[in-house]
Amino acid sequence: MNETQDWTIEAILLHSNDIHSRLEHAAKIATVIAEHRRTYGSDRVLAVDIGDHMDRMRVETEGSDGLINIELLHIAGCEAATLGNNEGLTFEPRLLEAAYRDRVKFPVLVANMFRTSDHERPEWLSPSTVVRKGKLRIGIIGVTARYTDFYTLLGWDVTDPIDAVRMEAAELRPHVDVLVVLSHLGLPFDRRMAEQLEGIDLILGGHTHHLLEEPLVIGSTTICAAGKFGDWVGRVEIGWDEAASKPLFRAECVPTAAYEEHPDAVAAIAKYRELASERLGRVITRLEMPILSREDQESQLPNLLAAGIRRWTNADIGITNNGQLLSGLPLGDVTAGDLHAICPSPINPCRLKLLGTHIREALQQSLRDEYITMPIRGFGFRGNVLGTLAVDGMSVEAEYDRQGQLQLAAIYVDGDPLVDDREYSVGTLDMFTFGVGYLSLKQGSDIHYFLPEFIRDVLAEELQNPAAITAASHARFVIRGRAAT
Incomplete structure (x- = not known):
């Protein structure tokens, strides 16, 4: 990665993680994303979330079984997301099914999560996806933390995440220009993944709430993370080195405090707060x-x-x-x-x-x-x-x-x-x-x-x-x- 060299921005990747139902911060992130799309065009801006967007401590999330969080991700124009443990463990499978199968408009990516009953993924869950931004084909893999004792009781088989990324990356790598992992594993796992696996260009991390104002670079892999609660949103500019035939990155974390809440998000929060009050009034x-x-x-x-x-x-x-x-x-x-x-x-x-x-x-x-x-x-x-x-x-x-x-x-x-x-x-x-x-x-x-x-x-x-x-x-x-x- 060369921070000083000028190169053309082919895509801008905006990433959030561990919002934990700080809904007003999610509303500000929607504004950040909307402003980027107005400036650079939707064809060059990619927005993703890395899990633990939901947290049942918040009445709107509890009262809607997480639907407010899905709606806020839609308002932000999220194009891919993985699940954190707050989605996978605090919502039993039938509630996840109701939230994601019929309502979600973006790919939900978890390469290491299967039903225990048949070791298959439900139809609403995928290991990876490919998105085109600018002239780049961007492959995205999602993985989540392996709380085996808990997931087994809920009917999930969550496998080794690094093995899952290795297998999925081998399939995707020949067909993409940039390979990205949405990792709800924590920084120690992200480091290990970068050290052990070849061919991963970018790891966007979460789970341990780590803020990387400057990205980590291990070998040919760049690691980024945006803290917690939506106080920051990660921003990665992606270019392309024609001579070396590899992507170029410039990464930072943008504080969200000064941004206004997106008006559509404000309206959605108010709507779900009222619905939650009615539902939880029993x-x-x-x-x-x-x-x-x-x-x-x-x-x-x-x-x-x-x-x-x-x-x-x-x-x-x-x-x-x-x-x-x-x-x-x-x-x-x-x-x-x-x-x-x-x-x-x-x-x-x-x-x-x-x-x-x-x-x-x-x-x-x-x-x-x-x-x-x-x-x-x-x-x-x-x-x-x-x-x-x-x-x-x-x-x-x-x-x-x-x-x-x-x-x-x-x-x-x-x-x-x-x-x-x-x-x-x-x-x-x-x-x-x-x-x-x-x-x-x-x-x-x-x-x-x-x-x-x-x-x-x-x-x-x-x-x-x-x-x-x-x-x-x-x-x-x-x-x-x-x-x-």
Whole structure:
């Protein structure tokens, strides 16, 4: 790549990734793309998305099963996209089918994703496509991150992405001038792909939210990425070196803050917000009294969630973190929208076996302010801070030491003292198995994930059980003494 040499721009490739339903930013990206098409012509501008455009934390996405995101991509004139884990894992196959098969107007590219039942791709999914821009034939391959344990439960077989790119590139390379990979794999995988595979001209990356204001060049492969949330849009100018018979690139990331939101996108967001409000207005239950939730201490609603996860997973113990719940619930009707508002995280229940010592370590940490107030980003978590732990099937005694710090005094499981070297069956959150927050909870074995249910589905069931609500008001933690003053 020669940044200083003048050459004719044959095509401009604009790429977005990891929007995570920041819909207003997607509306600004639509304006960026529209301005480029007015300036350079649609025949020379190519717009693509690299996955995780959808995020069910946003009410318009939740209430439309992702259709608002599809519409915004259409308004932007997207010509190819791959799926991220937020599409593939938080929407079960029937919802993906409904969103992509009948409505999508651009190729959806995932070369390493198949139905488990017959190892075939559904008709709406393709491994690659070829687009002509200017005088260039541009081949595009899509791949997504391989969360095997989760995808298998949803009926998907997601294969090794680098092997998939190798096979697809071998087919495409003789027929295209430029070979591009839309990679929802993360920067370490993108580096490995560039090092191991020949013939890939350009890798456009996502998943790990990395921003490459200057592209990486490894061998003959250029790697680009545009951060997260639509704060930036990637821009790659493509030329052609006649003498060497190879493409030329100039790449940058363009900040979107100063751009206006595309008016068609603004109208679409408003339309789907209204539709979502109607759809999520269905009443789940009616509460005879408020149910409180606090991040920093034991409270009724997190206890209810811990008990629900224990029952849902058929475990001896239930453990969740209070930070999953953004507020309590008032007296009166509770709607699906209310539950989404207080528990927006697309997190699934899971069951695992944990040694008593690992449970003890997490409970001790949950008494410390640095854990309670720890900010968490990603891993499906859409709250603010980690929060203390809520438990069910256990009772915990703690007391203040002379320095005013809380220390565990005793832990009981079903009335018997916790045994450090004994394994317990624990119902908890998939988030903890990724090694985030209370790290000892990652030490479990025999992990079983429960999909497609989210923890708000568990909470909805518990809220319809008056006996469970009453039981959740019973204290699991007994605190003795006083904090230092």
